[in-house]
Each structure stands twice: as structure tokens, then as C-alpha cells.
Amino acid sequence: DVKVTQSSRYLVKRTGEKVFLECVQDMDHENMFWYRQDPGLGLRLIYFSYDVKMKEKGDIPEGYSVSREKKERFSLILESASTNQTSMYLCASRGRLGTEAFFGQGTRLTVV
Amino acid sequence: AQSVTQLGSHVSVSEGALVLLRCNYSSSVPPYLFWYVQYPNQGLQLLLKYTSAATLVKGINGFEAEFKKSETSFHLTKPSAHMRDAAEYFCAVSGYGGSQGNLIFGKGTKLSVKP
Numbered sequence: 103d104v105k106v107t108q109s110s111r112y113l114v115k116r117t118g119e120k121v122f123l124e125c126v127q128d129m130d131h132e133n134m135f136w137y138r139q140d141p142g143l144g145l146r147l148i149y150f151s152y153d154v155k156m157k158e159k160g161d162i163p164e165g166y167s168v169s170r171e172k173k174e175r176f177s178l179i180l181e182s183a184s185t186n187q188t189s190m191y192l193c194a195s196r197g198r199l200g201t202e203a204f205f206g207q208g209t210r211l212t213v214v
Numbered sequence: 215a216q217s218v219t220q221l222g223s224h225v226s227v228s229e230g231a232l233v234l235l236r237c238n239y240s241s242s243v244p245p246y247l248f249w250y251v252q253y254p255n256q257g258l259q260l261l262l263k264y265t266s267a268a269t270l271v272k273g274i275n276g277f278e279a280e281f282k283k284s285e286t287s288f289h290l291t292k293p294s295a296h297m298r299d300a301a302e303y304f305c306a307v308s309g310y311g312g313s314q315g316n317l318i319f320g321k322g323t324k325l326s327v328k329p
Contacts, residue, residue, distance in 0.1 A: 192257075200263070
């Protein structure tokens with residue numbers, strides 16, 4: 103079974119902190135994604151990566167950055183956390199063209 | 215660029231009734247299309263996918279979807295709803311790979327099933 107593992111299920115951080123969300127996949131997938139999920143807004147793509155060190159902005163990249171130094175790991179960084187970044191964050195990975203994406207269980211981040 | 219519109223944020227049906235969840239997409243290239251389901255407090259699970267083979271796609275749990283290029287639609291149906299189908303459903307579109315390989319989701323449709 104494909105496994106996508108997010109480092110934390112729940113996180114509470116203070117405004118202004120630098121926050122790292124980690125995601126690891128074990129299927130040698132080329133593509134990895136970070137989304138945030140908010141009620142009524144669905145899943146909004148923050149960034150995706152199609153290869154090591156390659157990244158593309160999604161629909162809402164402001165306030166976020168990403169890092170992919172190794173194929174299996176994709177990190178989401180909140181440079182200076184703000185309360186409007188309180189949300190559920192979902193990581194996903196996908197292999198070749200047309201294949202399905204597999205999701206982690208999500209990290210519920212609260213910024214206070 | 216790809217985009218997805220799901221008509222109806224909330225759909226309510228009676229048990230045994232037809233389920234129809236609507237999805238329209240926009241894509242500059244022939245798309246790959248997906249339906250995912252999310253049960254309460256769980257992750258997303260693939261229901262079915264269209265990848266340019268048959269236009270009528272069958273998925274898990276009795277769901278199916280039909281790709282209609284002329285209507286840019288990929289509506290999800292199930293002939294007879296069960297209580298266990300109550301969940302949130304997401305339609306997604308993807309382009310080709312590399313830098314065009316993003317996967318874009320709609321806002322979701324929450325399905326309620328009445329006894």
C-alpha cells in the first residue's frame with residue numbers, strides 16, 4: 103500500500119513563528135502536492151513539485167514556501183505564521199500521468 | 215490552466231433515490247478527471263478516474279461517471295443511495311505531467327442521505 107505520512111496530526115503555533123510541515127511518501131512518486139482544506143472552499147493547491155528541487159505555485163502560494171531536496175520528502179514552510187493560516191493541511195503524492203493521488207491524513211494547524 | 219466547478223455545495227437525497235453530483239471542468243488540454251470521497255474525519259479516497267479510455271467510468275461502491283467533452287462535464291451518479299454514502303465528494307482535474315501536472319479540486323459537494 104502507498105503510504106503518505108504527515109509528521110503531525112495536530113499543531114498549535116504562535117503568530118509569527120516559522121512552521122514546518124513535513125510529508126514523506128514511500129512509492130517513489132515524482133509528484134507531490136500541498137493543499138489546505140477549509141469548509142466551503144474545498145481543497146486549494148498551495149504548491150506542487152514534479153521532481154526533486156522543482157516546484158510550481160498553486161492557487162494560494164502567498165505566505166508559504168516549499169522544499170523538496172529528496173524525492174520522498176516535501177516540506178511546507180510558513181515563514182511567519184498568521185491566524186488566517188489556521189487550517190487543515192493535506193499532502194498528496196502521485197506517480198506518472200493520469201494516476202491517482204494518494205493523501206496523507208492531514209495536519210490540523212492552529213495559529214494563535 | 216485547469217479549473218473545476220461543482221454545482222451545489224449540498225445535495226440531499228432519500229435512501230434508494232438516484233444520486234447525481236455535478237462537475238464541470240475547464241482545461242486547455244485533454245484532461246484527466248477524478249472523483250474523490252471524504253467521509254467524516256477521514257482522508258480522501260479515490261472513487262473513480264477518467265484517463266481518456268472509456269467515457270463511462272465505473273468506480274467503487276456502485277458509483278459511475280460519464281465524461282462528456284461537448285459539455286465539459288464529468289457528473290457522478292449512483293442509481294440507489296445508501297446511508298453509508300453520506301460524505302463529501304470532490305471532483306478534480308489534472309493536466310499533463312511536469313510543470314503542467316497540477317491537480318485542481320472543486321469546492322466539494324456534501325451528500326446527505328435521508329432514511
